[in-house]
Amino acid sequence: MRRINLNLLPVLAVLALLATGPLNALPQDQVTLEGGVFDVSGAPLPDATVFVKNLETGLEVSRQVDSQGEFSLDVRAGRYRVSAAVNDFRTASETVDLTGGASGPLVLNLTPAILTQSIIVTGSREKELREDSVTKVDLIARSQLLDSGYERVSDILSEETGIVTRTDRSPGSRAGTQIQGVDSRQSLILLDGFPIVGARGVKSGILNMNRQSTNRLDRVEIVKGASSALYGSDAIAGVINMITREPRQKFDANLSSSMGSRGAADHRADAGFVHEDWSGFFSAERHKRNPYDLTPQNYDTTGPGYRRYDYMAKITREISDSVDLSLLANAFDNREISVYSGRSGSQSTTTNDSAINYGLTLNAGLSPFTQLQARGYYGKYDENSAVDLFRVPGTTNDTANLNERLYRFDANLSHVLGRRQLLQGGIDVMSNEYRGYNRVLGDNAGQSVRMVDAWFQDRIQAHPRLSLTVGGRLTHHSAFGTHAVPRVGMLYRASDKFRLRASYGHGFRAPDLGQLYYRFLTSSGTYQIIGNPSLEAESSSTTQIGFDSNITERLQFSSTYFRNGITNLIDTQLLGRPRTAAQLEALASEFNIDSAFGPGLNRLTYLYRNIENVYTTGLENKLEFRLTNNLLVSTGYTYLEARDKETGDFLSHRHKHHGNFRVWWSTDRLGGLRTNFRGTYLGKWPIVGRSATLVADAYQMWDWYFAKPLGAGLELFGLVDNIFDSTDSNLDSPNPTFYRADPGRGFRIGMRWNFGVE
Numbered sequence: 001m002r003r004i005n006l007n008l009l010p011v012l013a014v015l016a017l018l019a020t021g022p023l024n025a026l027p028q029d030q031v032t033l034e035g036g037v038f039d040v041s042g043a044p045l046p047d048a049t050v051f052v053k054n055l056e057t058g059l060e061v062s063r064q065v066d067s068q069g070e071f072s073l074d075v076r077a078g079r080y081r082v083s084a085a086v087n088d089f090r091t092a093s094e095t096v097d098l099t100g101g102a103s104g105p106l107v108l109n110l111t112p113a114i115l116t117q118s119i120i121v122t123g124s125r126e127k128e129l130r131e132d133s134v135t136k137v138d139l140i141a142r143s144q145l146l147d148s149g150y151e152r153v154s155d156i157l158s159e160e161t162g163i164v165t166r167t168d169r170s171p172g173s174r175a176g177t178q179i180q181g182v183d184s185r186q187s188l189i190l191l192d193g194f195p196i197v198g199a200r201g202v203k204s205g206i207l208n209m210n211r212q213s214t215n216r217l218d219r220v221e222i223v224k225g226a227s228s229a230l231y232g233s234d235a236i237a238g239v240i241n242m243i244t245r246e247p248r249q250k251f252d253a254n255l256s257s258s259m260g261s262r263g264a265a266d267h268r269a270d271a272g273f274v275h276e277d278w279s280g281f282f283s284a285e286r287h288k289r290n291p292y293d294l295t296p297q298n299y300d301t302t303g304p305g306y307r308r309y310d311y312m313a314k315i316t317r318e319i320s321d322s323v324d325l326s327l328l329a330n331a332f333d334n335r336e337i338s339v340y341s342g343r344s345g346s347q348s349t350t351t352n353d354s355a356i357n358y359g360l361t362l363n364a365g366l367s368p369f370t371q372l373q374a375r376g377y378y379g380k381y382d383e384n385s386a387v388d389l390f391r392v393p394g395t396t397n398d399t400a401n402l403n404e405r406l407y408r409f410d411a412n413l414s415h416v417l418g419r420r421q422l423l424q425g426g427i428d429v430m431s432n433e434y435r436g437y438n439r440v441l442g443d444n445a446g447q448s449v450r451m452v453d454a455w456f457q458d459r460i461q462a463h464p465r466l467s468l469t470v471g472g473r474l475t476h477h478s479a480f481g482t483h484a485v486p487r488v489g490m491l492y493r494a495s496d497k498f499r500l501r502a503s504y505g506h507g508f509r510a511p512d513l514g515q516l517y518y519r520f521l522t523s524s525g526t527y528q529i530i531g532n533p534s535l536e537a538e539s540s541s542t543t544q545i546g547f548d549s550n551i552t553e554r555l556q557f558s559s560t561y562f563r564n565g566i567t568n569l570i571d572t573q574l575l576g577r578p579r580t581a582a583q584l585e586a587l588a589s590e591f592n593i594d595s596a597f598g599p600g601l602n603r604l605t606y607l608y609r610n611i612e613n614v615y616t617t618g619l620e621n622k623l624e625f626r627l628t629n630n631l632l633v634s635t636g637y638t639y640l641e642a643r644d645k646e647t648g649d650f651l652s653h654r655h656k657h658h659g660n661f662r663v664w665w666s667t668d669r670l671g672g673l674r675t676n677f678r679g680t681y682l683g684k685w686p687i688v689g690r691s692a693t694l695v696a697d698a699y700q701m702w703d704w705y706f707a708k709p710l711g712a713g714l715e716l717f718g719l720v721d722n723i724f725d726s727t728d729s730n731l732d733s734p735n736p737t738f739y740r741a742d743p744g745r746g747f748r749i750g751m752r753w754n755f756g757v758e
Contacts, residue, residue, distance in 0.1 A: 029077040035106030044069025047246035048086040058464035074368030084108040140220040149719035154209035161636030176206035181616030181642035182237035197379035225542035226507035229487035236507035247272025258750025263290030285310040304338035322365030331356040353383035369416040377408040402436035425456035441517040450478040507540035527604040554626040563617040613645040657683030675706040721746040
């Protein structure tokens with residue numbers, strides 16, 4: 001029998017799905033629903049989404065309004081709930097009866113909401129109301145991003161339940177994001193659904209969230225648990241999708257400038273427009289910080305000084321009522337300088353890194369019930385670093401460079417099948433390349449991988465109160481073959497105030513290029529990290545069961561049990577410090593280290609190894625209480641068990657207890673003052689060392705923020721970060737050291753100016 005080429009399996013699977021697209025495309029009972037979405041002044045809301053729910057079956061579909069705030073879509077005859085939603089506005093809903101044919105235009109007026117949470121989610125790769133999502137999605141809305149006072153996404157994520165964002169101590173400090181006890185390597189970071197370049201796979205294996213600005217964002221969506229079936233490799237822990245802003249007026253612009261502790265200076269400008277069939281949003285930013293040092297008795301900097309420029313442009317053209325094309329371009333340029341003492345003496349490291357990404361998206365309505373999306377993406381990341389040894393006369397530089405290129409194309413189809421099913425599927429093709437002197441085996445010749453994926457998801461309305469999803473992904477990896485991962489989910493609406501969710505999914509993640517081919521010898525001569533081409537791929541399974549309830553109009557509560565099991569988790573292992581050629585040869589032989597890596601003597605030697613079996617399990621709880629229309633109190637708590645199943649040891653750098661508390665208040669008095677007080681608690685956490693495990697102290701971080709409108713679009717704002725000056729308790733010891741790099745209390749004050757034409 002002739003064998004089928006496994007490379008073609010994903011393509012064949014999706015072609016079969018595409019073939020079903022035209023089915024039932026033109027039913028006899030088709031009617032047209034038209035309308036518009038506006039604010040209370042009558043101005044259109046071009047970034048609003050309309051959700052149309054069949055009240056007989058419960059099936060819901062969504063459509064984006066056009067640049068004039070208008071919408072038109074074909075549905076089957078029946079009774080529908082039509083809802084319009086946009087972040088920072090209250091959802092407006094109307095019930096319409098389309099059994100007798102098309103109705104007149106439906107007008108939905110939205111009123112501004114104070115202290116609102118985001119209500120639109122895309123966790124299932126389809127826009128839907130948060131309350132109707134089978135996938136549990138945590139959100140950070142634009143209002144929360146703005147009134148945190150934070151400039152970096154890493155900072156705002158650190159306040160979310162079940163998420164720990166930690167900055168390591170290395171030069172060019174990088175912020176990694178841990179989700180439900182699963183580390184940063186296993187989390188997928190997206191911008192408008194596109195992957196981001198940034199040396200993922202090397203540089204500790206994480207995408208640096210310190211490089212991601214909050215200004216350009218409308219919201220941040222967090223999908224926890226294995227999501228490989230929908231989003232592909234790297235989504236074992238979950239997905240963080242940063243959604244960029246959309247313009248709402250004919251023209252609007254914002255200027256912002258602030259100054260603060262440790263030389264902080266942040267300046268931002270953005271502008272958006274909506275004109276006929278065109279819309280666009282543009283932003284430019286400059287950020288600066290001075291270095292800080294927690295151990296002045298040592299010659300080093302704890303946090304390097306930096307200056308960074310960020311740019312973004314997004315343009316959309318509505319080609320017709322059913323076709324639009326958009327271009328997203330995003331870039332940053334960063335420079336950092338740090339000093340520290342190495343075995344070769346005092347030295348300074350200057351690091352320059354930059355990235356630029358382009359994404360092109362085509363959305364097309366193939367029929368009243370079939371939507372096609374096709375996207376192309378190119379991303380590049382470049383880094384170079386130079387080390388000056390101060391004790392050597394003259395200037396002695398040890399240079400290194402790193403270059404990443406990422407190419408991606410994907411297409412997906414969404415089709416309403418009958419009255420109870422929404423069928424989705426797609427193809428993803430990706431190429432990832434790394435090269436760099438003293439960073440990747442092969443240096444500037446580099447290494448690369450290719451992946452071809454096919455995925456599908458069927459959302460079934462088994463009952464108006466019961467939604468089921470069944471999906472999966474088939475991945476062909478150029479180095480690790482073909483793997484399939486399934487996913488199932490359920491949403492049961494017991495009542496209008498109580499919803500039960502459950503899901504189970506598998507994850508697959510091939511070792512990244514850094515884990516396979518990383519070759520890094522520090523110029524200070526203290527340590528070396530070596531890749532391992534013999535690594536096995538990671539696999540995972542995730543179970544989540546939870547509920548959320550609107551106990552009253554003012555009181556909301558949710559609770560979720562989770563369990564993540566990971567097989568062959570990849571981590572670095574310290575092998576020792578070979579001091580002689582014989583010891584180095586014995587180490588290379590024992591652990592099968594290829595001589596091409598060129599390991600050196602007298603260095604702590606780390607090698608990537610598989611940990612056979614680990615798990616993280618626990619419970620997340622959230623409570624939100626709106627005391628008045630202008631006063632909101634919320635709190636959250638996560639209990640976590642994260643252990644190596646073979647040894648029973650608690651995993652390093654995890655917190656068993658993690659909680660937060662927030663008070664948000666605004667008033668029409670005092671000129672529209674807004675203020676909030678926010679705290680985060682993290683319990684004791686183990687740090688696994690060479691000879692023993694240290695248990696680091698628990699700690700708390702509290703912040704205060706205020707914003708005061710001054711009129712004519714001007715606003716004064718300020719914040720106190722880490723009010724109670726929490727730092728590592730080990731800094732008070734006779735030989736000061738630290739295990740968390742928090743710099744202590746900080747202050748910032750600034751002004752915003754908003755102006756525009758409706």
